[in-house]
Amino acid sequence: MKPAPFDYVVAASADEAVQYLAEVEDGTAKIIAGGQSLVPLLALRLARPSLLVDINRIPGLATIESLSKTSIRIGALVSHRMLCEQTTSPLLSEAASWIGHTAIRTRGTIGGSLAHSDPAAELPVVAVAAGMSVEVVSPSGKRTISAEDLFVSTLENSLADDEMIVAVDAPLPERWGFAEYARRHGDFGLVTVAVAEVGGKIRIAIGGVGNKPVRALESEALVNDATSLDTQLTERAARAAASAVTPNGDFHGSASYRTGLVEELVGRALRQLALSRLSAMENWS
Secondary structure, eight states: OOOOOOOEEEEEEEEEHHHHHOOOSSSOEEEEEEEHHHHHHTTTOOOOOEOOOOOOOTTTTOOOEEEEEEEEEEETTTHHHHHHOOSSSSHHHHHHHSOOOOHHHHHHHHHHHHHHTTTSSSSHHHHOOOOOOOOEEEEEEEEEEEEEHEEEEEEEEETTTOOEEEEEEEEEEEEEEEEEEEEETTTSSSEEEEEETTTTTTEEEESSSSSSEEEOOOHHHHHHHSSSOOOOHHHHHHHHHHHHOOOOOBBOOOOHHHHHHHHHHHHHHHHHHHHHHHHHHHHHH
């Protein structure tokens, strides 16, 4: 199939882009950047925007800068490849390396991935685990939305029709872990798990088990109440996470299969987090 007819404009600034969005009163205008999520939907006519607003030429949106020793700001046009190559946030680098293939990582952007809000995608899961937030602009000004409040349901976010993500504020975890299982390299993960220690507290997020990334709150309480993350505690936390999810089954895997993956992958991610502390101690010594 081919996309339904649409108009196309190129925005020179974020303010111009959101003004274009606001001028389409029925809310059918869409932002396009890398197009790795939107273009397939256009081709299948699952999305029928009346206007596409191209933001690729807006200056200043493809940079990564340090906000402090504990956080960075990532422009909305930063590609997955750039996330792979940066070294400030190893968690983001690891997660981005699991996204699709080289062509997809070269074109796809962090802003597009978060706005697309696919519950099986890697970056939304990491955003929830690390406590990230997005800065959005509209004709009426700016506001900040936490990642947990951004994701509403499958392919649905809390952005207004005239709002656009311009940057992502990402805390830098003291320790982190990431685990994913996909049928083939480059496929969406059947289950994805990200864990991050931010501000001395461990956060666990799981993707692929609901209509948005979910926090494993009982597991978080177990590991945060303990003095050390040993093998027994890791196994208890993994079982607690598996008991708390209610995934749907499909032709990729049954609900019970996904539940088993949650237990296995939460365990893997927590073990990686524990080893990251050991590695840091070795480097210090």
